[in-house]
Amino acid sequence: MNKILLILVFALGYVLGARAGRKRYEQIREKAQQLWQADQVQSAVHSAGDLLENAAERVGEKAGDVIGKARSKGRDA
Template sequence: MKGKIGIAVGLAAGYVLGARAGRERYEQIKAKAQDVWELEPVQKQVGKVTELGKSAALSVPSVVWDSAKKVAQAAGKKGSAGEKLDAAVAEGENAVSDVRKAAERDARKVADASAAADS
């Protein structure tokens, strides 16, 4: 959170200073910010967060797919219609829990990677 606040304050200060100093100073600030953005350590962290975001975005759908298969299998088991429904509902509740856990885990990974990039 500190990093996000720092970025917001920095951007606001840059805007105010740029507006007061005129277009030439704004261009200088913009060029310096671009130079910092292109530094190897910054780009390294950007790459890490990007890759983590991609892997996180791919893991939740696989959990959803696996959960859907489990619900379908539970509904297809032998027994009466009521037993099949009960099995499918129970498996559906487990699936919701699994998807929630996967999404929370991935959100923590992205937040941790973002915090590491801020520091």
């Protein structure tokens, strides 16, 4: 009996939460989209992208230097 009652209570809570939750979910989603499209956020996103591009270029350059040094040491040995 306790398992059946628990399942029924869970099912009822799920159904009621889903109905009320959809409206709230839409409100949260709309606010999140507005925030994402804000000029300050987009500016920060582009700045972060530029920073990552520069970092990736520097890492690539350093990796090339390390590989070149390793090859020259291999030839010398």
